[in-house]
Amino acid sequence: MPPLPRLLASVLLTAMLAGCGGLSPMYAGGGNGTVARALSGVEVPSIQGQSGWLVRNALVDRLGAGGGKDGARYRLDVRLDERLQGLGILSDDTVTRERRTLRARFQLVDLASGDVVLDATAGADAGLDVVSSEYAVIAAEQTALENLSREVADQIVTRVAVKLRKPQ
Template identity: 75%
Template sequence: MTRLALLAAALLGLSACGLQPMYAGGGNGAVARGLGAVEVPAIEGQAGWLVRNALVDRLDAAGGGAGARYRLDVRLDDRLEGLGVLSDDTVGRERRTLRARYQLVELASGEILLDATAGSDAGIDVVSSEYATIAAEQTALENLSREVASQIVTRLALTLRSRS
């Protein structure tokens, strides 16, 4: 009997925790509709093309088809730097860093709703094959682009959720 009373008390405590699902209502929910109403203009460079495509894929999947109410302006900083220097004065390890500064702008008023940054980095082994090193650098950029886009969409969803 005491166990049942403790279980009931615990369940009541959980129901009052204040957590709510982010995407309540599925594709018709406020957050999904808000994400679907975000337009992403072209972003400069190869990294920009990759990030924009990842953003468009995630935003269209979230809301799909809504008219644009927001614009997402993104500026990227893509860096590749050598870290480990070997005894023969060659680089043995590189780090690729991708950082994004982005702003969510409401089109009707021009108000900036969100001004934030996102970023990620990856380590790359430099090997004797130049092709393998270039392929590793490209793969790192593709992975970083998806990661940065994911961070941006999560932050957008939080912002749009707080506005609804």
């Protein structure tokens, strides 16, 4: 790269980085930071079904809440919609591919006022090959559900953390 364009590129990059002065890490302060303390004050009630159990456990792990009501300031209500759909159907009606979908609608409720602070959705999906071994297909479906549950929980925690980071 010739010297003038290189100099111009470095000046532009420096100017762009200077504009990021208002940014700060979300989890600044580690476990004692504002966001971590706020997340630990979120209670997660039980969620129906196997996918609900998986999502709730992932949420409790990520929130650091322990799932109890001790010191809870918020309640996170989650409703799940789970689907397993056959795709890739052959002429003899044999399914060769499946799509597993997990969607969540969640509400963050302030326990003191009863107000809904956040009302949002999260979702993920995965494709699965259907093979001749029924055991392998069942194992793949279960693994996909576990992965989707963690992914949905991550999305939920991120949205909640962003909301709790902002002053109310």
